[in-house]
Amino acid sequence: MSEEATSRKLTELAKRRGYFFQSSSVYGGVGGFYTFGPQGASLKGHLEDAWRERFSVQEGNMEIDAPTIMPEPVFESSGHLDTFDDMLVDCPECGESHRADHVVEDATDHEDAEGLPIPEVEAIIAEYELVCPSCGAGLAGQAVDDFNLMFATNIGPGDAQPGYMRPETAQGIFVEFPRLKAYARNTLPFGVTQIGRAYRNEISPRRSIIRTREFTQAELEQFVDPAGEGPDCSSVADVPVRLYPIAEQQEDDGEIVETTIGAALEDGVIADPWIAYYLGVAREWYETVGVDMDRFRFRQHLPGERSHYASDCWDAESEIDGHWIEIAGFAHRGDYDLSKHAEGSGERFTVFRQYDEPQIVERATVDPDMSYLGPEFGGDAGAVVGALEDLAATDRSAFDGEVVEIDLEGETHAIPVEHTGFSVDEETIAGEHVTPHVIEPSFGVDRLLYTVLHHAYREDEVDGEARTYLALEPEVAPTFVGVFPLQGDAALEAQARDIVAGLRAAGLAVTYDDSGNIGRRYRRQDEVGTPFCVTVDYESLEDEAVTVRERDSTAQARIPIADLAETLTALRAGERSFAELE
RNA sequence: GCGCGGUUGGUCUAGUGGUAGGACAUAAGCUUCCCAAGCUUAUAGCCCGGGUUCAAUUCCCGGACCGCGCACCA
Numbered sequence: 216m217s218e219e220a221t222s223r224k225l226t227e228l229a230k231r232r233g234y235f236f237q238s239s240s241v242y243g244g245v246g247g248f249y250t251f252g253p254q255g256a257s258l259k260g261h262l263e264d265a266w267r268e269r270f271s272v273q274e275g276n277m278e279i280d281a282p283t284i285m286p287e288p289v290f291e292s293s294g295h296l297d298t299f300d301d302m303l304v305d306c307p308e309c310g311e312s313h314r315a316d317h318v319v320e321d322a323t324d325h326e327d328a329e330g331l332p333i334p335e336v337e338a339i340i341a342e343y344e345l346v347c348p349s350c351g352a353g354l355a356g357q358a359v360d361d362f363n364l365m366f367a368t369n370i371g372p373g374d375a376q377p378g379y380m381r382p383e384t385a386q387g388i389f390v391e392f393p394r395l396k397a398y399a400r401n402t403l404p405f406g407v408t409q410i411g412r413a414y415r416n417e418i419s420p421r422r423s424i425i426r427t428r429e430f431t432q433a434e435l436e437q438f439v440d441p442a443g444e445g446p447d448c449s450s451v452a453d454v455p456v457r458l459y460p461i462a463e464q465q466e467d468d469g470e471i472v473e474t475t476i477g478a479a480l481e482d483g484v485i486a487d488p489w490i491a492y493y494l495g496v497a498r499e500w501y502e503t504v505g506v507d508m509d510r511f512r513f514r515q516h517l518p519g520e521r522s523h524y525a526s527d528c529w530d531a532e533s534e535i536d537g538h539w540i541e542i543a544g545f546a547h548r549g550d551y552d553l554s555k556h557a558e559g560s561g562e563r564f565t566v567f568r569q570y571d572e573p574q575i576v577e578r579a580t581v582d583p584d585m586s587y588l589g590p591e592f593g594g595d596a597g598a599v600v601g602a603l604e605d606l607a608a609t610d611r612s613a614f615d616g617e618v619v620e621i622d623l624e625g626e627t628h629a630i631p632v633e634h635t636g637f638s639v640d641e642e643t644i645a646g647e648h649v650t651p652h653v654i655e656p657s658f659g660v661d662r663l664l665y666t667v668l669h670h671a672y673r674e675d676e677v678d679g680e681a682r683t684y685l686a687l688e689p690e691v692a693p694t695f696v697g698v699f700p701l702q703g704d705a706a707l708e709a710q711a712r713d714i715v716a717g718l719r720a721a722g723l724a725v726t727y728d729d730s731g732n733i734g735r736r737y738r739r740q741d742e743v744g745t746p747f748c749v750t751v752d753y754e755s756l757e758d759e760a761v762t763v764r765e766r767d768s769t770a771q772a773r774i775p776i777a778d779l780a781e782t783l784t785a786l787r788a789g790e791r792s793f794a795e796l797e
Numbered sequence: 798g799c800g801c802g803g804u805u806g807g808u809c810u811a812g813u814g815g816u817a818g819g820a821c822a823u824a825a826g827c828u829u830c831c832c833a834a835g836c837u838u839a840u841a842g843c844c845c846g847g848g849u850u851c852a853a854u855u856c857c858c859g860g861a862c863c864g865c866g867c868a869c870c871a
Contacts, residue, residue, distance in 0.1 A: 223864095231808050231822075243845060243861045298871050303798070314869085360798080364871075382871080418798060418869050426870075522871055541870095677832060702830055730824085734832035741832095750831060762831070769832070 222536050225672055226423055228683070232743050234258065234668065235424055247420030247428035249661075254743050257693035257724070259431070259664050262504060263410050265691060266433045266658060269500045276406035276435060277398060281387025283412055286370060287377045292559030293386050293552065295365060295379075298523050302336060303360045315359045318345055364415045366428075380414035385655060387411075388436045389552045392564050396438070403440040403566050403651055408433070410660070424661045425540055431660035437489055438651040440568060441550070445488025451495025452477030459514040460484050471512055486527060489654040490545050497531055497543060497656060504663070505688040506542075507670040510534035513545075524551040531658075533666040542662045548653040557650070569646035576644055579611040580604075582636030598623055603635055611639065667691065671744060677769055680734075685744030686767050689787045695724045696783055697740040701733060701752040711751040714761065714776060718749075721780035723787070741766055747783060765793040772796040 230236045233252030237244045251259055271278045290296045302315035315336050322345050339345075341355040366380040381387060388395070388407045399405035410433045420426050439445075454476045463469035472484065476495040485491040494513055502508055516528040524546070531543035557564035581603045588596045602621040606613050613619050614637040618629040671685040689695060698715045700707035708729060718725045726745070728736045733750060740748055750762045761779065764771045770793065774782055785791040 227808065237862075240844090240862080244863085246862065295871070303869085362798090362869090364869090415870080421864090524871090680833060682833080699831095732830060732832085732834070734830090734834085736833095737831080738833050752831075764831080771831075 221669065221672055222423070224683075225668055228672075228742065229255070229668070235664075247417055247426070249424050249427060254693040255664070258667070258687070258691060259660060261691040261693070262660060262663055262667070263431075263433065265500070265504050266660075267408070267410065269496070270433070270435050270656070271408040274406060274435075274496075276408050276437075277395070278408045278410070279388065279391065279395070280411065281381075281384070281391065281409060283381055283414070284368060284370065284378045285381055285386060285390070287379065288559060289386055289390055289556075290365065290379055290382075292555045293389070294523055294555065295382055295386075296363070299364050299382060303362055304340070304354055304357050315340070318354065319343075362418070364417065366414050366416050382415050383413050383657070384409045384411045384432045384434045385436060385552070385657070388434070389556055389653075390560075392438075392553060392556070393562055396566055399438075401566055403438060403443060403568070403649075404446075406435055406437040408435045410434075422536075424665050425535075427661065433658040433660055435493075435656045437493070437654040437656070438566075439489060439654060440566070440649060441652045442568075442649070446492045448476065448480060448488055448492050448495070451492055451499070452480075454495040454498055456494060456498055457512040458484060459512055461515045461517055464515070464517060485529070487547055487654065490527065490529060490547060493545055493654065493656045494529060494531075497545070497658075501531065501663075503688065504691050505667045505671055505686075506533055506663075510670060512539070514539070522546065524548045533662075533670070535666060535669050540662060540666075541659070542666055543656060543658040546655045546657070548655050550650040550652055552653060553650050563648070565648035565650050567646055568649050570644070573646075574644045575641055577639055578642045579607040579614075579637070579639045581607045582638070584634040584636060587634040588630075592628075595623060599628070599630070603630070603637075607637060611637075673767075682738060682741060684741035684766060687744035687746070689746040689789075692744045692746050693724065694726045694740070694743060694745040695747065695787060697726050697728055697736065697745050697748040699727075699733060699736050699748065699750050700729050701750055703729060704753075706756055707751050707753070710755060714749060714751065714779065717776075718780055718783065721784060723780070723783060737764065737769075747786065749779065763793075763796070768793070770794075770797055 228234070229252075232254055234255035235249045235251050238248040238250045239245050267278065270276065287296070290299075304315040304318065319336055319339050323339060323343050337357075337359050340357070340359070345354050365382050368378050368380065370376040370378040388409055395407055396405070411431065412429055413432050414429050417426060417428050420428055424430075452475065456474060456476055456479065458472045458474060458479060459469070460472065463472060472479075474482075474484070476485070476491050476498075479485045480488060480491045485494065498508075498511075498513075501511060510533055512532050513529045514532050516525070516530065521528050526547045526549050528544055528546040530541045531545070532539040533542050534540075553564040556562070581600075583600050583603055585596065588599055592599050599621065602623060603619070606619065606621060614632050614635065617632060619632050619635060619637075620627055620629050622628075667687065668685065671687045673684050673686050675682050675684075685692075687693075696718060698711050698718070700711040711727065711729070715725050715727045726740070728739065730736070737748055744766070746766045748764045748766075750764065752762065755761050755776070759777065760773050760775045762771050763774050763779075763782075772793065774796065782791070782796070786793060
């Protein structure tokens, strides 16, 4: 079975069984938008719940939920308005599309064509008679198109307040940093998570739900003190990982390095301990939700590949269709975002770091006697005060004599020191304001869901009959247990419905099915990945026990109805294995 | 955005200038009963717009969408 065949079968299964499908297709559909059906919405919810539990709850981080539309200044500061904006020019001969700014930069002295207005770029192309990099045809006179990957909108009536659909959930966290750090009681490190939708007006959405225009991210912004210690990595030191670092990618025969988090950190393959820590946590977590570790690796971004904000970045990649796709990114964003928002908003995006020991410093200050300076200097009095303050900070010896001399617009003035209020005092400095650095593990939920389905897809034979099933982890499977009466019989149906009610009351996701023969019902549940089925037969009416059947092995075990909820709950939690029930 | 290929019930697919057939699935009934059994019946389809034609699901043009390649993926 080729990988492409799996993709086709999975897409068909996803449509037919309600995992995901093209959105708005009754109106012809729209590219890059998918609806998650009943099974898909449940699976996605379970994946999000599992992520929240691991990365928010277990890490002691805080989760927020920010708007998907934000006003223009947010994206002016974040850089998305400029760098998310491409200029494209089409070749009239071969039809190839090229980045106009790159064409200009490659062939002329202009180094920052991206910042130029479009008419100017068009003029440069005409002036230099630039040609298509692919076929050499002249590009002069071709229109340069402006394309920003953010969806634009207007907030309120008219166009006075432009806004954009967020292209990543991260900005919703960054802009609220001043308030969030207060919730963290002004102490680093702390982490903030968010699970939500993000939007990118992709030129060409492709490959099912791998690249869409609306997608779900689960992001964690870990705010750390740049001079602080890293996290305790001992819990992840022994986690085995497959790494594809820059050095290996640049080799002709570069290979994936099999190592552990601890060793990679020690060898410097992973530079930052926070990145290392979260790579370890992520690797363990991915395995619990059903990512095949034989088709999983961490790949480091090449220098030219990194985002405008990142100093280092590792991607988690899963193998699908024989291709590696990015399912998470772990970026070191430095203080880029917080500094930019501090600059853009004028607010303070720092945390006060207390010194272990307060520092005592001598500080020379002035407290000028304005009743003297005012009459003496009139309108220049303010400037004189400024000059005195500067002088006190830079050259306190100037105040040693009876008078102090200052320069004001080329003229020298002598001011009696007694009127300057000059003094040298000891000042206690308890700490300093630091702009935190940001470590950002950013997960693509849709791509994870696709990976989990792909890695769970199985075909086998049961009693000579072909079978398709999804070997989903019980924790994330949309339906946990199917309950069937062995045949259409009022007594069996009544007991089966009692069992359904009991299992639902115990918090399990249950489906009831009395249609068709028992084998057909097993196959239905196999195909959507339900891990267990319970069948009520005539003996059940006598002995108050039912048959529990496991999806992957099709093995069966007889369980008393009284123990059913408890047994199934233990199976879901992984506290018991099915084999020990048989 | 460019190039190539494609679009027929829920899904997969056959076929045609005179509006379509199958398989699976679904529903009802009979029968059977622990792994997709059988019989009967039912529901349900030619992506959209324009052109050519007496007549277009079919031919032509445009569009939407899907797949692949290029470009793009901050």
